[in-house]
Amino acid sequence: MSSRLRTAVYGVAGVVVLLVIAQIIGTTGLLGPTWPPITEVAAFLFDPSNHRLLGNALAATVSEAALGGLIGIVAGIGFALIAALLPLLAPGLDRFAALIDAVPAIALAPFLILVFGREGTPVIIVALSVTFIIYISTSSGLDSAGRPYRDLFSVLGARRAVRLGRVDVPAALPKLFDGLTLAAPAMILGATIGEWFGARRGLGVLFVSAMQNYRIELLWSAAVLAVLCSLIVYGAALLAQRAVVRRFA
Amino acid sequence: MTESITTERAVVDQAAEELLERPGPAATETPAARRRNPLQVVGRILAAIVVRYWPIIAMLIAWPVWLWANGYSRAVAPGPLDVATDLVQHPDVYLLPVLWTALFAIGGLLLGMLVGIVLGVLVWMSPLVSGLLLPSALILRVVPVTAMIPILAALFGYGSGTVVVMVVILVFFPAFSLTVSGMSSVSQSSRDLFAVLGSGLAARVFRLHLPAAIPSIMLALRISAPVGILGVLLAEYLLSGVGLGDLLRTAGERLEYEREWAAALVATVLSVICFGLARTAERRVVDRVT
Amino acid sequence: MSSVLQQASVTAPSTGSTREIALTGVAKTYPLKRGASVTALAGIDLEIADGEFVALLGPSGCGKSTVLRIVAGLEQPSTGTVSVGGASPQALSKAHRLGVAFQEHSLLPWLTVRQNITLPYKVAGRPVDTAHVRELIDLVGLGGFEDARPKHLSGGMRQRASIARALVLDPDVLLLDEPFGALDAVTRRRMNKELARIWAELRITTLLVTHDVDEAVLLADRVVVMTGRPGRIRHIEGIDLPLREHTELTRSPEFHEIVDRLTGMLETTKAA
Numbered sequence: 054m055s056s057r058l059r060t061a062v063y064g065v066a067g068v069v070v071l072l073v074i075a076q077i078i079g080t081t082g083l084l085g086p087t088w089p090p091i092t093e094v095a096a097f098l099f100d101p102s103n104h105r106l107l108g109n110a111l112a113a114t115v116s117e118a119a120l121g122g123l124i125g126i127v128a129g130i131g132f133a134l135i136a137a138l139l140p141l142l143a144p145g146l147d148r149f150a151a152l153i154d155a156v157p158a159i160a161l162a163p164f165l166i167l168v169f170g171r172e173g174t175p176v177i178i179v180a181l182s183v184t185f186i187i188y189i190s191t192s193s194g195l196d197s198a199g200r201p202y203r204d205l206f207s208v209l210g211a212r213r214a215v216r217l218g219r220v221d222v223p224a225a226l227p228k229l230f231d232g233l234t235l236a237a238p239a240m241i242l243g244a245t246i247g248e249w250f251g252a253r254r255g256l257g258v259l260f261v262s263a264m265q266n267y268r269i270e271l272l273w274s275a276a277v278l279a280v281l282c283s284l285i286v287y288g289a290a291l292l293a294q295r296a297v298v299r300r301f302a
Numbered sequence: 303m304t305e306s307i308t309t310e311r312a313v314v315d316q317a318a319e320e321l322l323e324r325p326g327p328a329a330t331e332t333p334a335a336r337r338r339n340p341l342q343v344v345g346r347i348l349a350a351i352v353v354r355y356w357p358i359i360a361m362l363i364a365w366p367v368w369l370w371a372n373g374y375s376r377a378v379a380p381g382p383l384d385v386a387t388d389l390v391q392h393p394d395v396y397l398l399p400v401l402w403t404a405l406f407a408i409g410g411l412l413l414g415m416l417v418g419i420v421l422g423v424l425v426w427m428s429p430l431v432s433g434l435l436l437p438s439a440l441i442l443r444v445v446p447v448t449a450m451i452p453i454l455a456a457l458f459g460y461g462s463g464t465v466v467v468m469v470v471i472l473v474f475f476p477a478f479s480l481t482v483s484g485m486s487s488v489s490q491s492s493r494d495l496f497a498v499l500g501s502g503l504a505a506r507v508f509r510l511h512l513p514a515a516i517p518s519i520m521l522a523l524r525i526s527a528p529v530g531i532l533g534v535l536l537a538e539y540l541l542s543g544v545g546l547g548d549l550l551r552t553a554g555e556r557l558e559y560e561r562e563w564a565a566a567l568v569a570t571v572l573s574v575i576c577f578g579l580a581r582t583a584e585r586r587v588v589d590r591v592t
Numbered sequence: 593m594s595s596v597l598q599q600a601s602v603t604a605p606s607t608g609s610t611r612e613i614a615l616t617g618v619a620k621t622y623p624l625k626r627g628a629s630v631t632a633l634a635g636i637d638l639e640i641a642d643g644e645f646v647a648l649l650g651p652s653g654c655g656k657s658t659v660l661r662i663v664a665g666l667e668q669p670s671t672g673t674v675s676v677g678g679a680s681p682q683a684l685s686k687a688h689r690l691g692v693a694f695q696e697h698s699l700l701p702w703l704t705v706r707q708n709i710t711l712p713y714k715v716a717g718r719p720v721d722t723a724h725v726r727e728l729i730d731l732v733g734l735g736g737f738e739d740a741r742p743k744h745l746s747g748g749m750r751q752r753a754s755i756a757r758a759l760v761l762d763p764d765v766l767l768l769d770e771p772f773g774a775l776d777a778v779t780r781r782r783m784n785k786e787l788a789r790i791w792a793e794l795r796i797t798t799l800l801v802t803h804d805v806d807e808a809v810l811l812a813d814r815v816v817v818m819t820g821r822p823g824r825i826r827h828i829e830g831i832d833l834p835l836r837e838h839t840e841l842t843r844s845p846e847f848h849e850i851v852d853r854l855t856g857m858l859e860t861t862k863a864a
Contacts, residue, residue, distance in 0.1 A: 070438075161566070241446055242448065
């Protein structure tokens with residue numbers, strides 16, 4: 054058995070074991086009535102009468118995550134290019150990015166609600182965290198072409214913008230896509246945090262209302278949907294990243 | 303597949319660190335040029351501050367301008383001065399919540415690190431167990447904390463115990479995956495050396511693999527610090543009646559905007575301090591072991 | 593000027609420009625913390641004539657690569673002057689008249705061999721002379737591998753591509769920094785002979801940095817032996833051996849006499 058196949062088999066087996074344990078905890082009531090059997094969560098998810106509620110929430114969260122993610126990707130790449138082309142601005146942008154990362158999203162909420170409104174806040178929280186990740190990964194990618202390449206372009210008499218286009222940007226692509234794989238779960242997390250501050254719809258709203266109304270299957274179903282979304286985006290980003298690495302590294 | 307989201311996150315964090323080390327334009331001057339008259343020294347320091355912090359300075363200027371341009375009253379949108387005033391006049395309101403939040407965050411952080419490291423070592427010893435557990439850890443890792451908090455609250459109640467459990471879980475994953483990947487990063491030649499020396503499992507773990515994992519473990523601490531604080535704040539916001547998260551929510555509900563903003567500022571400062579402490583700890587320890 | 597250079601074919605290099613290299617009293621010091629400094633080079637005087645091949649030979653860390661980096665305009669001398677083709681190195685690279693190959697081949701991994709060799713045209717913003725590129729690919733013996741990517745090539749083939757790229761704009765001056773340093777001994781010797789053959793056709797002013805005595809003697813008109821800490825020129829050996837590209841050369845007693853003498857010089861350098 055090749056090591057890759059073995060890894061895959063172990064991984065699948067591990068997930069199955071995890072699900073079985075969760076199911077046993079649920080059916081035996083080991084952790085009380087608030088840990089449902091996985092089969093009941095699945096039944097709830099597949100029950101057509103729940104699809105409208107879950108679908109609306111999912112659509113709201115996914116569209117916020119997608120819009121915020123797009124803004125974040127564009128802004129992150131843009132700021133990284135600015136820092137690369139205008140080195141004078143780079144130290145400020147680097148420190149600002151580190152600060153944005155250290156600031157808890159919840160602390161920004163009052164400010165964001167005032168400026169962007171309750172419906173816009175989830176999008177902006179997603180955009181901020183994605184901007185940070187993409188800025189850092191792109192910047193370090195733009196720095197990643199080694200000294201020989203820099204020396205070569207310097208000796209060839211290339212202007213900064215020429216080197217950026219011909220070496221630094223292609224060399225940065227693998228790291229940029231690394232950043233995208235990381236941004237995937239951050240997108241869903243950011244959207245649901247933003248929804249806690251007064252959004253009308255979304256998985257984040259569903260988590261809180263299901264908890265308060267003691268609707269355990271709904272709570273778990275929404276959580277499963279959030280995890281699946283993150284994993285799907287993560288998987289897509291991972292595939293793209295592998296392809297880019299094959300081409301550019 | 304040991305490179306889980308956590309280790310990739312670690313790579314981005316490492317990149318952020320390296321960017322902060324980028325020499326700024328002010329750093330390239332020769333030492334001799336620095337010792338001149340005081341006016342030039344002050345000017346140079348100011349220039350260095352502007353170069354490093356211009357986006358924050360721009361925000362501080364833009365904020366009152368934006369408020370004024372949109373005609374917001376101070377009751378809805380407090381300016382920097384209003385926020386500062388409330389902080390200075392009522393320090394007692396903030397002190398206890400800060401202590402609670404810090405206590406939960408730091409306690410949960412240390413506990414989570416401990417559990418993560420111990421389990422990481424145990425799992426590393428068996429390729430079968432680590433093969434079984436790492437993908438599941440990846441899946442659990444992407445459960446958003448916003449979903450985790452309500453589920454834990456339903457399981458363990460709305461009290462402070464739930465907050466601790468949640469921080470431990472949040473911190474556990476980076477510590478666990480980075481311990482495993484750090485211990486696996488030992489070079490073949492070192493492994494061969496220990497094999498030739500005929501060392502037992504305990505010697506290999508404590509003299510070779512665990513020391514080799516220390517940089518990764520400290521990296522996990524640095525990644526977890528802001529995550530832990532955010533988790534505590536969110537949990538306090540939704541559940542317990544104590545801490546900065548609770549202060550944020552109650553001030554918002556009572557429309558005390560100065561207080562809400564000041565609490566947000568204090569939370570930010572607390573988070574930045576924790577992040578800074580974790581970063582310093584990481585540097586000190588990594589300097590010692592490498 | 594540049595159009596003249598560009599139209600010049602591989603076999604008939606450009607004429608009319610002064611293409612010699614002159615370093616006068618060049619020293620290089622690097623500042624350390626707390627006002628201290630380290631001297632990497634001291635009092636380097638060296639002239640390389642038009643169409644001459646000079647090898648800088650020395651132990652690692654003796655500053656020979658720093659000399660090349662100064663000639664390439666990648667670093668500024670702390671004192672002294674350097675002129676390449678009658679102008680500053682920077683002026684030469686801005687005019688795209690400098691060719692360089694490093695130990696690390698620095699081929700762009702996402703481009704094919706042909707695209708890599710064409711790169712200097714793109715950087716200079718000039719139309720690509722496809723016939724010239726074709727000729728050069730044949731000259732370095734990479735025919736049939738034009739569309740391969742660097743990762744599919746052997747180390748020796750990568751260095752061939754790297755050298756072809758250095759030559760593609762018919763530079764006035766060719767700088768080679770340990771171009772074969774990463775190759776095994778057998779491949780290295782074969783590449784030496786290839787380079788000797790190519791160079792015999794082109795006769796470009798060339799500065800080669802190497803720590804391999806055989807390589808220096810085999811290729812250069814003059815070998816400059818350097819000592820380290822700080823880097824100084826210890827000895828300059830004029831090489832006058834016939835039939836450089838000939839296989840028999842490395843077996844001749846004259847060749848071995850020079851190699852042994854220079855090797856001895858390097859060994860006493862290390863002991864000092």
